[in-house]
Amino acid sequence: MATISVSMVVLVLGVVGQLTTTIGASQDYHAEFYEALGHLEVVANLTQEKHGHDVTPAVGTQFECTGEPSAEVPTSVHALRPGDIKVVTAVGDSITAAFGAKARTILGISTEYRGVSWSIGGDGAIADTTTVPNFMRKFNPSLHGWSVGTGGESSSNARLNKAVSGAVAADIPGQLTKLIAQMQYDPNMDYENDWKMLTLWIGGNDLCAVCKGNEMYQPPAYLNYVKTSLDFLHNTAKVPRLLVNVVQILDVSRLNEVKGLICSLVHFVACSCATTDGDAARQKVKEAAEEYQLLVGELISSGVYDTREDFTVVLQPFFLDTVVPKKADGSADTSYFAPDCFHFSAKGHAVAATALWNNMLEPVGSKSTEWEIGQEPLCPTEAQPYLFTNLNSAGFTAKGPNGNTQTPLTSSTTAVAVGTVCAAVVVVAIVAIVLGKRQKARLMLTEQTPLVVENNDSTV
Secondary structure (H helix, E strand, O other): OOOOOHHHHHHHHHHHHHHHHHHHOOOOHHHHHHHHHOOHHHHHHHHHHHHOOOEOOOOOOOOOOOOOOOOOOOOOHHHOOHHHEEEEEEEEOOOOOOEOOOEOOHHHOOOEOHHHOOOOEOOOOOOOOOOHHHHHOOOOOOOEOOEOOOOOOOOHHHOOEOOOOOOOHHHHHHHHHHHHHHHHOOOOOOOOOOEEEEEEEOOHHHHHOHHHOOHHHOHHHHHHHHHHHHHHHHHHOOOOOEEEEEEOOOOHHHHHHOOOHHHHHHHHHHOHHHOOOOHHHHHHHHHHHHHHHHHHHHHHHOOOOOOEOOEEEEEEOOOOOOOOOEOOOOOEOHHHEOOOOOOEOHHHHHHHHHHHHHHHOOOOOOOOOOOOOOOOOOOOOOOOOOOOOOOOOOOEEOOOOOOOEOEEOOOOOOOOEOOOOOOOOOOOOOOOOOOOOOOOOOOOHHHOOOOOOOOEOOEO
């Protein structure tokens, strides 16, 4: 492991101090934060020249599930097997960009390790790197779109991972515009006929700013940005053959449980609403997270995106009741976080990947709302070989007595075994939890005024 001299530590603290001064005067502090963190690359490069590159390893999963794609290409999104998906894509923020995921020290935190990203990474194989695409490549080795290695959203390694560090919900329509344009001209895919899967996760940076008073981060605006994005895909661009995973946001107010000198400095700069601004600010974050979740849940369950046979949106809720993992002494287990105590480590990405994969194989209404320590990845079953959607979930329950079966409610009392489930990724990691009991939303969808979006060919 590389050592860091005292002079390097002083230099890092100087950069952090500059961050605090610069960002404190900026309204767009998310962009300023990630731009300023780029200065650490200078320090990292100096360190690597002297000590060599040092990163944490990815985390793999034993996964022996097998399954064939459909005999004929499905015409309905509600009859998709994992092997029928030909293309994977993602939009979002620094978590999906895998910001700092393999960094051992704060010096390497500004690198985006997109190849290990939970929802879209494709480094190695499932045995050494746990990601949703690597699960899916067991069923379709020709899967396209997953990101590899390191690099920004415009790098060749990013492929169809258009997530941008520092992004907020207002940025998602722009990311989708770029994604669709790239897919339409991608020689490795058939835009019209290939089944595509998009994972959208956004809102952490919005919650981190919700106590500052800017209306663009408040729940009604957040809903409008998410709705505008989904409406664009469904109604305006009319993307063919698309399954959209919308992953529920988590309550970042629990980030305050993750302690440490560097943690406190980064939290003060990047997410003070949830950490250093006091109890009243954290309570506002907690309440806003609840409302984000409720409003988006109402939108997707309304059926507005279930009007086409080749398109649907599915809410994946595994972050709702997830807690910050703890050590035996009750303190937060920081091994699931990058050195900034804000982003996921490779270990955290691995557990998030398993939780999302499992949600995809659980019926709507019976999906897990938290990830579990030692969580095993599910397998498709003979009784239900499809990815669950709002319309194909009727008559199914996600888990049998042992938590590892998917059983038709209309079948005999004998459960249908899930097949082989395997040893899971080590422990669960995340920055925050969401309340188990959620209050009724103050604003109904019918009261929301969608943002006005101008469409000119493929632009929002």
